[in-house]
Amino acid sequence: MRAELIAIGSELLTPVRSDTNALFLTEKLLEAGIEVGVRLTVADDPSLLESAFRAALARAEVVISTGGLGPTADDLTREAAAAALGRRLVRDGRMVDALRDRFARYGRAMAPVNEKQADVIEGAAVLPNPRGTAPGLLVETAGRVLVLLPGPPGEMGPMFVEQVLPSLRERSLGRVIKSRVLRVAAMGESDVEQIVAPLYTTFTNPMTTILGGPGQVELHLRGHGASEEEAEERIEKLAAGLRELLRGRVFSEDGRELPEVVADLLRERGLRLAVAESCTGGLLATRLTEVPGSSGYFERGFVTYSDRSKVEHLGVDPAVLEAAGAVSEPVARAMARGARQRAGSDLGIGITGIAGPEGGSPEKPVGLVYVALCGAAGESVRRTLLPGDRRTIRFRATQVALELLRRGLLGLEPA
């Protein structure tokens, strides 16, 4: 079974706005076993809209539009859909009364233009909208379903999930699609690919998509089955194999990002952390404190950008700074040690590197980063050369630090 989505509104065709409803609907439809074949965004123009509805209804079993159901002259969805279906629009007297009541409840008189929202396509079911004024419409025609939903995501989402999705799920004959995302940090996409390809390519259910982003690779597994349990079982079978091949590198399978995983580990162990950052300029502290309740494990942070601040706040030996340079293994170690000691925390992290675009040299190129971790059990340090622009290098460096910390907390060797 296949669906098409039509997002309606000229504002969605400027470079500044884009349609987010489609992603939500695509995900929900996929979970119900329905794939999206075409997605359209159409301007507020009656003939374009009618043509788009007509073409979509000729191709797909399910057509869902969002937007254009409001009271203004720009809101043309009802009219265009009715024209494409060759049906009339009928004003529903009880809906007009209900709209008037809604305005009255907020102490306002209803402008006559709002009555338009009570126009119903002949034979359509009305989908009440408790969160707004414009109701949705659902039309069944020749084995096809046309659904008109309001544009605001806060109205569209619940209306779709509560009033439309259950019947679509039945139509799709109970095929269920589930998905899971396995996340790996501080490894390149092609390195992950090389390790896992021999396994995942032997599976067609689940299907695997590998998405690489800066400092992180995601394995998206999508499996289907007659029931949720069957789909989940199939996913787990492949996930177990991938987990084993990647030997401790999968940090999340439940949607958590790396800072949340590390935060949970710190909390479980009752450990407190201090960080000292140079090239990342506070980004590691920012990411660690983005997690709610971070005061439970985050003690303090030092953004020691200048050499002087490394000496004054972390006790880095000026002679070491002079001899090895600010971007060096001994300085990263001294920063981690200094952060831990000055903060009186259980753990300390130090990061020093060159984020660019300026400041690189043949011996110490842009992207060179040292990360050190220091705790009661000892020290570990990682030297890495990170690709990308300034922002990417900084983000990757925090991923390396968080992964070093995660492995330390789990008692795994530094990767």
Added chain:
Amino acid sequence: MRAELIAIGSELLTPVRSDTNALFLTEKLLEAGIEVGVRLTVADDPSLLESAFRAALARAEVVISTGGLGPTADDLTREAAAAALGRRLVRDGRMVDALRDRFARYGRAMAPVNEKQADVIEGAAVLPNPRGTAPGLLVETAGRVLVLLPGPPGEMGPMFVEQVLPSLRERSLGRVIKSRVLRVAAMGESDVEQIVAPLYTTFTNPMTTILGGPGQVELHLRGHGASEEEAEERIEKLAAGLRELLRGRVFSEDGRELPEVVADLLRERGLRLAVAESCTGGLLATRLTEVPGSSGYFERGFVTYSDRSKVEHLGVDPAVLEAAGAVSEPVARAMARGARQRAGSDLGIGITGIAGPEGGSPEKPVGLVYVALCGAAGESVRRTLLPGDRRTIRFRATQVALELLRRGLLGLEPA
């Protein structure tokens, strides 16, 4: 003149990927005076694709597709477009040779499947692709233009700008559309709207769209004219009026974000800055050091999350912490002063607040933030109650701090 865009590829119809080419093309087309009426995303399915091309060509003067020009079985764009036009595909011998040469240059033999990329729709112009293997195609038919571009943005963008846009611009009869974005920080959308609506609503050229985001409001002005100069003049006329109404609140009209504007002001004045953050957890330091060359003005940062760290690193008086509480005006002031003094910098900023979701009380609710700025000229402080979730409150707080700093550097009163 109106265009339609067709993005091709099943991967674009999953919840994980989305089409970014459309935004680029929409912007370039608008600048050339061509509006986009419909945007489609279509799966790799021959009948869906043919139907989409046919419908688009029936509606629009310009149809541009991206993707599906590669060598694999999934790449069906050429075939579908040819079918929709009722034309044949012809394999171009010289293009086959050129493809083979390209592979040879990288020391590889060409697999036969690649020859498909030398298939040309009868009567089409070939658009060479120096950045990849798949060339583009341009077909003129009955006053309409169909352009097939490759999917990778790095190939699509230059091909479109260099080989397609100039002729489209001529066709659109020299109407030019220009745009400008005026940015305002730390003000609500409705407050900005109330101030500027009496002016901008009297203009139809330029048109104004107001976009509100956390901690920032953008006024997008889009004007057209017979020449770039005319369009720019019309925009400047409105922009000048808006600037006056907003009395020093417009911080950027050239695309710069607030940290870049502040960085430029600091550099011009040769001033160095230190920051002390509590609730923002390093985000202010992160944003200030995201700008390349930030070591020229950023001296150091303190993420003093715990009370103890505020005392140890910033010299905040424990009695003040005790009496007023960590989230208070005197503590914000003491943090700014301490950061400046300990760092020996020209300026110091202190931020303390409650980012939530926990930690609020009736007297000090979630979202309460104090920001203080301290320099040779004295101190200023701002108390604000910020809406949103943890992440939004933290971001908004950095906007308030950056705007306080910007106004201080320009000698404007704190807003």
